[in-house]
Amino acid sequence: MPISVYGTLSEWARRTSSWAELRFFSLVADEPHPADGLIYRLRHWPDLPPVYRTANVYRALSVMSHRPVNRPWLVAHAGLDQATLDRLLRRLESQEAIEVIDASAYQPAKGAATRTQPAVETAAR
Secondary structure, three states: OOOOHHHHHHHHHHHHOOOHHHHOOOOOOOOOOOOOOEEEEEOOOOOOOHHHOOHHHHHHHHHHHHOOEEHHHHHHHOOOOHHHHHHHHHHHHHOOOEEEEEHHHOOOOOOOOOOOOOOOOOOOO
8 A cells, every 4th residue: 555655656667667777776875855745747858958859868757757766766766966957847847848746745654664675676576
């Protein structure tokens, strides 16, 4: 039973994703950022200046067009540093190209344990 928005998205990604790195990603980051509780989903493809036409940005946008992702995922798996990610997200917001979901607004169910470690798939699946 999912216990949060992240849990729901994580369970959905596990069932539908062929990307192994999305299946085992932990919410715990080495250095938390104030916006770590936000989840981003691409609404439409943005107009990008040449500085953002890189493999890392296209990788991030491609995944965001299929599923919502959070900031730690973008840093860890898309290969974007914090400063580049901040500038990219501001540009996407100014173009209204992303939907921003504040996952911290959703509280876990009463009495439910919070998940801080990645789920491990068993051989039975």
